[in-house]
Amino acid sequence: xxxxxxxxxxxxxxxxxxxxxxxxxxxxxxxxxxxxxxxxxxxxxxxxxxxxxxxxxxxxxxxxxxxxxxxxxxxxxxxxxxxxxxxxxxxxxxxxxxxxxxxxxxxxxxxxxxxxxxxxxxxxxxxxxxxxxxxxxxxxxxxxxxxxxxxxxxxxxxxxxxxxxxxxxxxxxxxxxxxxxxxxxxxxxxxxxxxxxxxxxxxxxxxx
Amino acid sequence: xxxxxxxxxxxxxxxxxxxxxxxxxxxxxxxxxxxxxxxxxxxxxxxxxxxxxxxxxxxxxxxxxxxxxxxxxxxxxxxxxxxxxxxxxxxxxxxxxxxxxxxxxxxxxxxxxxxxxxxxxxxxxxxxxxxxxxxxxxxxxxxxxxxxxxxxxxxxxxxxxxxxxxxxxxxxxxxxxxxxxxxxxxxxxxxxxxxx
Numbered sequence: 001x002x003x004x005x006x007x008x009x010x011x012x013x014x015x016x017x018x019x020x021x022x023x024x025x026x027x028x029x030x031x032x033x034x035x036x037x038x039x040x041x042x043x044x045x046x047x048x049x050x051x052x053x054x055x056x057x058x059x060x061x062x063x064x065x066x067x068x069x070x071x072x073x074x075x076x077x078x079x080x081x082x083x084x085x086x087x088x089x090x091x092x093x094x095x096x097x098x099x100x101x102x103x104x105x106x107x108x109x110x111x112x113x114x115x116x117x118x119x120x121x122x123x124x125x126x127x128x129x130x131x132x133x134x135x136x137x138x139x140x141x142x143x144x145x146x147x148x149x150x151x152x153x154x155x156x157x158x159x160x161x162x163x164x165x166x167x168x169x170x171x172x173x174x175x176x177x178x179x180x181x182x183x184x185x186x187x188x189x190x191x192x193x194x195x196x197x198x199x200x201x202x203x204x205x206x207x208x
Numbered sequence: 209x210x211x212x213x214x215x216x217x218x219x220x221x222x223x224x225x226x227x228x229x230x231x232x233x234x235x236x237x238x239x240x241x242x243x244x245x246x247x248x249x250x251x252x253x254x255x256x257x258x259x260x261x262x263x264x265x266x267x268x269x270x271x272x273x274x275x276x277x278x279x280x281x282x283x284x285x286x287x288x289x290x291x292x293x294x295x296x297x298x299x300x301x302x303x304x305x306x307x308x309x310x311x312x313x314x315x316x317x318x319x320x321x322x323x324x325x326x327x328x329x330x331x332x333x334x335x336x337x338x339x340x341x342x343x344x345x346x347x348x349x350x351x352x353x354x355x356x357x358x359x360x361x362x363x364x365x366x367x368x369x370x371x372x373x374x375x376x377x378x379x380x381x382x383x384x385x386x387x388x389x390x391x392x393x394x395x396x397x398x399x400x401x402x403x404x
Contacts, residue, residue, distance in 0.1 A: 057278075057281040057364070058285075090282055090283075092389065095389070096370065097282075097369060097371075097372045097389070098357075099280075099367050101361060103361050122282060124364075126362075159286075159293075186285070187285060188325055190324045192320070
């Protein structure tokens with residue numbers, strides 16, 4: 001067995017172990033059509049399992065600091081630039097990227113800072129309606145269990161480094177929460193000219 | 209420079225012998241280096257323009273190989289934008305490179321989708337797709353973990369857990385280097401400058 005095969009086998013074995021040990025069980029349900037706590041905007045698009053809204057995906061990142069004495073939770077996100085927005089966790093386990101939705105949202109414990117960043121938690125925008133180009137902005141509404149909701153101005157950067165080098169927007173406050181370092185990486189919409197955009201079930205849209 | 213070619217050849221050979229025996233100018237790769245050097249597994253898939261693409265046809269070019277998919281919001285855009293930087297740092301040598309992403313999600317990633325996705329980062333990047341079984345075999349050959357995880361509670365329907373490191377194949381078709389996800393493009397470019 002030459003070196004490449006040996007190494008490949010080893011990588012696969014290590015990766016397989018990582019997958020098994022890192023497996024998550026998703027127990028949330030959204031089948032009755034009501035909006036799920038945890039960031040689902042609107043109901044699941046109908047159609048075959050595995051089908052997803054037309055359009056590409058992007059991630060939004062930020063740091064949320066809870067200066068209060070009450071634990072809070074990010075429970076919903078929505079934006080007009082994508083058909084669906086969700087809160088996800090990403091974990092790099094031994095070189096394998098594993099991503100999973102957080103249907104119960106993201107805890108922001110009292111007195112703590114939670115970072116949404118590449119390779120970790122992020123807001124996932126699914127079914128982009130147009131390209132997200134560096135230098136542009138879009139609005140993202142975030143809703144917390146206790147602090148309520150606020151609309152964020154999200155700038156788009158080419159890379160994490162160009163974001164890091166850029167002047168930052170002023171932090172915004174909502175209740176006891178401070179939100180800063182908000183950004184998104186550039187992403188293509190992948191729209192098919194002939195595609196019909198998926199329409200969400202209006203009866204499942206959460207009341208704003 | 210005109211001169212006796214065989215004398216020049218002997219001179220070069222002697223110089224090379226001196227250098228390698230002293231070990232003084234041997235370059236130490238920063239990425240993972242595969243030894244002994246062995247040919248990379250064959251690849252024959254369809255590119256984003258719907259044309260056949262094979263690794264065998266890339267002799268003479270250094271090939272960067274990554275396994276990703278277009279629904280990936282974080283890892284894949286990171287690698288692709290890193291590659292834009294690597295390409296820039298390589299300067300003239302970039303003409304002798306190919307940057308290739310093979311989809312681990314052939315069910316959703318058609319040639320057309322790959323074309324739009326990669327074209328957004330750099331139209332010179334190559335995207336490959338094909339039938340699921342061929343791609344699965346390729347993943348095995350390259351030691352890539354790629355597993356579909358159903359997520360009916362998510363609008364994505366399913367997500368792909370996948371290895372995020374990438375390979376570099378030299379211009380003779382040998383599998384030479386591997387880099388972890390997020391490796392500084394300067395490090396990648398420096399290593400590749402010392403590859404033939």
